[in-house]
Amino acid sequence: MQRQRLKGVLAPVVTPFKRDLSVDAERFVGHCKWLLDHGCSGLAIFGTNSEANSLSVDERIELLERLLAAGVAPSRLMPGTGCCALPDSVKLTAHAVNSGCAGVLMLPPFYYKGVSDEGLFRAFAEVVERVGDRRLALYLYHIPPVAQVPISLGLIARLLKAYPESIAGIKDSSGDWNNTKAVLDNFAAGGFDVFAGSEVFLLDNMRGGGVGCITATGNVNPGPIDHVFRNWQSAQADALQGEITATRKVVQAVPMIPALKEIIARYGEDAGFATVRPPLAALTEEERTKLFAGLRTREFAMPGLAGALQGAAALSA
Amino acid sequence: MQRQRLKGVLAPVVTPFKRDLSVDAERFVGHCKWLLDHGCSGLAIFGTNSEANSLSVDERIELLERLLAAGVAPSRLMPGTGCCALPDSVKLTAHAVNSGCAGVLMLPPFYYKGVSDEGLFRAFAEVVERVGDRRLALYLYHIPPVAQVPISLGLIARLLKAYPESIAGIKDSSGDWNNTKAVLDNFAAGGFDVFAGSEVFLLDNMRGGGVGCITATGNVNPGPIDHVFRNWQSAQADALQGEITATRKVVQAVPMIPALKEIIARYGEDAGFATVRPPLAALTEEERTKLFAGLRTREFAMPGLAGALQGAAALSA
Secondary structure (H helix, E strand, O other): OOOOOOOEEEEOOOOOEOOOOOEOHHHHHHHHHHHHHOOOOEEOOOOHHHOHHHOOHHHHHHHHHHHHHOOOOHHHEOOEOOOOOHHHHHHHHHHHHHOOOOOEEEOOOOOOOOOOHHHHHHHHHHHHHHHOOOOOOEEEEEOHHHHOOOOOHHHHHHHHHHOOOOEEEEEEOOOOHHHHHHHHHHHHHHOOEEEEOOHHHHHHHHHOOOOEEEOHHHHOOHHHHHHHHHOOOOOOHHHHHHHHHHHHHHHOOOOHHHHHHHHHHHHOOOHHHHOOOOOOOOOOHHHHHHHHHHHHHOOOOOOOHHHHHHHHHHHHO | OOOOOOOEEEEOOOOOEOOOOOEOHHHHHHHHHHHHHOOOOEEOOOOHHHOHHHOOHHHHHHHHHHHHHOOOOHHHEOOEOOOOOHHHHHHHHHHHHHOOOOOEEEOOOOOOOOOOHHHHHHHHHHHHHHHOOOOOOEEEEEOHHHHOOOOOHHHHHHHHHHOOOOEEEEEEOOOOHHHHHHHHHHHHHHOOEEEEOOHHHHHHHHHOOOOEEEOHHHHOOHHHHHHHHHOOOOOOHHHHHHHHHHHHHHHOOOOHHHHHHHHHHHHOOOHHHHOOOOOOOOOOHHHHHHHHHHHHHOOOOOOOHHHHHHHHHHHHO
């Protein structure tokens, strides 16, 4: 039996690294707790913005265990578990389910391009069958701009038919509202939970029958985004949406992942948070200047973050 | 100090799977030995055609050890070791070097698209530095149609400057002769070994200063391809090249990886060899018919393969 479904605003939590590029579990826990206290209903750890594909399977397993040991409830977690290699996806998914996580967010295998829906169906089906656990709530991760391997409407329909109890929903990071609308129109009424992949589409997604968003900017602006989620039926909804969209545009005007980490480092008063693993690179000075100038025009703030990270930085130093 | 450099025809060896999709080491060893006896000077195991990114790190390590234990010389091996995650690339590369492999063929981290040369430089540099072994001969793997992350001329130059003893060459699978030519013109004279990524470009590559090819079709047609390599300066070279190009075109007219496995299964009289891991899928009946009809027009043969695989199939049954 599946656990209660996640709704609302989820952050694909960025993964902090120490100077030697090893995973910094202390800072990660500090940031996760701040997110849950400031608007995130859940955490989509190990997503694209988490540099999850730059982590080994063992690093992901250990970091999830550190998070749980620090007292974060697994009912708030939707870890990313989709890898190129079937044994890796099975191992991570089984570990998440056995840890009690609310769900998993699964990329298709993304090395081979132009693969058939038959091959992708088999890829997801093998994971469901091999994990073989009725607690599994699998969210499909559609992000063609990065993975370059799309999840088609036909594939969703086939997976839902084969595994109605396990296929729980989707994160649509296509950036194409027409696709999100088609997914909503075809599947939302049947209990398939649609998360927009950016808060830019949050209000449209809620009006279309979706359940929230899983968004990069949730890492730094969770309160205002959650405010839109909670008030999407109010008279102020469009104005509130306009505000979070404007902030998003400032952040996505520069490379997103280093930008998110620089924002947390700056507003959390913790310079060590900014490190990225290759192949990502730090922002240039020009990008940094543009980013923070933009945020000042938005009167951007991250209340309480410095306090939340202070202890963590000291522990990991 | 590096070992003797590989030259000639290398096959990116396909990886056989048992019915339960586990790796079939027995069949793999049988096929590898046949390749080395029939025209391949080396084996680029764990390449794109090997479904290597569909294998876990542990599966790759174990399979390499099985191959070495079966008596295949590491001086003939150039395993693929480039993964999305730095710790995985370091682990596989160190294992290959410590096993005495002649070189490693390294994909760039391929999840994130549009990354900077700075980020890619750091990705390769971290592997070289962390492996920290002068025996390392690193071949860059440029395959933009699949990885979608190219290796630019500028990146090659920067890596050669920083690590002249470790950066040994490239496999160019761009399918773009102009790119291969530019790589040859810029770097071949300095001892940077250029392998064409398809035998279609073998003769041009040799005439331009290259050292051979690492080609999918090396799995099934190694003898004739090696014959072009050995006779590239002869009067018959263009005619010989025309023959292997014609055979290549038959194979690449259908999805290559399942096609290679079906050819080995058919000509090796070992039906179990055809299995692929998802997200790949078996050929359709139509594709299969087209493939084998085409091969018959080429008077295609794989002498001795059935014998080489017979014992292996029995052991793995």
